[in-house]
Amino acid sequence: MEASAVDHLAPERKKAQFDVQAMKIAWAGSKNAFEVANRMAHIVASDPVFRKDNRTMLGRKELFKNTLKKSAHAWKRINELRLTEEEASMFRIFIDEPGYGDLHWGMFVPAIKGQGTEEQQKKWLPLAYKMQIIGCYAQTELGHGSNVQGLETTATFDPKMDEFVIHSPTLTSSKWWPGGLGKVSTHAVVYARLIIDGKDYGINGFIVQLRSLDDHSPLPGIVVGDIGMKFGNGAYNTMDNGVLQFDHVRIPRNQMLMRVSQVTKEGKYVQSDVPRQLLYGTMVYVRQTIVSDASKALSRAVCIAVRYSCVRRQFGSQDGSPETQVIDYKTQQSRLFPLLASAYAFRFVGQWLKWLYNDVTERLRANDFSTLPEAHACTAGLKSLTTSVTATR
Missing domain, CATH: 1.20.140.10 (Butyryl-CoA Dehydrogenase, subunit A, domain 3)
Incomplete structure (x- = not known):
């Protein structure tokens, strides 16, 4: 005979000297946000694809595959349910899988929005929104974390070809840790030192294609891969944090994010009135x-x-x-x-x-x-x- 369940928390909840419902709304930010959160939580909790109780029992490969499965299913459900931007954002929060679009939606898209010209936004954002390209944010290097001014990757302008040459001159200049880089991303916003005629103009962002859109293989001159296991099997092992090196990779001049500063076809550096701090927006x-x-x-x-x-x-x-x-x-x-x-x-x-x-x-x-x-x-x-x-x- 099964023992009857006892709610040991009920007496504690009755002792509350404040309005619990009001506190829930305060926590959510507004009544509408609370209602949206409730709806999204119910949708996620009732969908077996989003189960999390088996995460600690899965190996790294299975964890990563499971996250990709959830990502694809979530994108499908967002479209099927025609969720608003607020609802979709809350939906992703309740999925609660490290790696689910973190770098694509959280950094790649905002970087183009904040640092790209209107023309660049019109070109790249529709592709990103439709997931026709998947991006990451390649700033941190093996030898330099948040010290952006210490980055070593170079982007040297070639006026004859109207191109930038992206290069990793040292081992420590390897991009290291960006989520989504190891296996998934097709593109990256890469931060590198802008070099024109031997002069260093500081750090700028560049949109670089990493993999073929046909077979997903790395493009010539690009070495990219997963950095492997991280501490804690149930946490960021669901994400393909990666390493990236460039061997004189050429990109068109218009793939430099040019809202803050520009390089003309003649190789002239033009600084706009926009503060350089916007690069780190x-x-x-x-x-x-x-x-x-x-x-x-x-x-x-x-x-x-x-x-x-x-x-x-x-x-x-x-x-x-x-x-x-x-x-x-x-x-x-x-x-x-x-x-x-x-x-x-x-x-x-x-x-x-x-x-x-x-x-x-x-x-x-x-x-x-x-x-x-x-x-x-x-x-x-x-x-x-x-x-x-x-x-x-």
């Missing part, structure tokens, strides 16, 4: 999403810990009554409650950063760059703070 977008992601990760961990602490009982019984709930021990509360508060704080500051990023974007469209430095500073600092707290606690 994509990173501002990514950092604000990372802060939100840190909030989600911390809130899930704290939720599990708090619930378990309510269910788990240990010691304290002197007369045969139930033992003391672990949550009632002051030492347990002192560890969990500050993290619970931090999860809410990170959530709300993540919402503020999203507002800040959208405000900066609107200002940029009007050629107002006054708030760009603040966005850089806030997103960089809060990314470091929130991820450190989440990872170490």
Whole structure:
């Protein structure tokens, strides 16, 4: 005979001294956002393709294949259900698979939007939106992470051919870690040192095709592959983080992202009035999403810990009554409650950063760059703070 299920959390929930429904809406940001999240969560949870309970039992190859399967199915469902942009974004969040379009939608597309000219956007964005090309963001190198000014990859202009020559001059100049690069991406926004007539003009972005659109094989002069296993089988092993090297790869001049600066056919470097910090605008977008992601990760961990602490009982019984709930021990509360508060704080500051990023974007469209430095500073600092707290606690 099966034992009847007991809801050990019900008494704890009844003790809440605040409106739980109102808190849910506050967490979501608005009533509409809460309703959208509920609908998308139900759709994902009811679809067996998106199951996650077997992830820890899968090997690296199976994890990656499983993620690709989910990505293809998600794209199909988004189109079938005719989801709005907000709904599709929430849909992807609930799928919760590292690697699901992270670099294509999160960095490749925003980089072209922010740094490409109107003509370049008209050419590349429709292809990206329809997934006719799949892009990644090739900035980080083996020898240089976030130190963009230290990048070694070069893009040397050849005025005779009206082309740039993309080259990896050293081992440490190898692009290293970009998600989607190892196996999936056909194109990349590559950051390299612009060299004209022997003079270094600093870092610029270039759209480079990496693989054939016919058979997906690497194009001549390109060495690309997966970097292999990462720590933690259930986490980023679902993603094909890659390594990339260039051996004098030629691209047309118009594949340099030219909103911030341009190179004429004659080899003249022309700097626009747009601040060079805009080159790193994509990173501002990514950092604000990372802060939100840190909030989600911390809130899930704290939720599990708090619930378990309510269910788990240990010691304290002197007369045969139930033992003391672990949550009632002051030492347990002192560890969990500050993290619970931090999860809410990170959530709300993540919402503020999203507002800040959208405000900066609107200002940029009007050629107002006054708030760009603040966005850089806030997103960089809060990314470091929130991820450190989440990872170490």
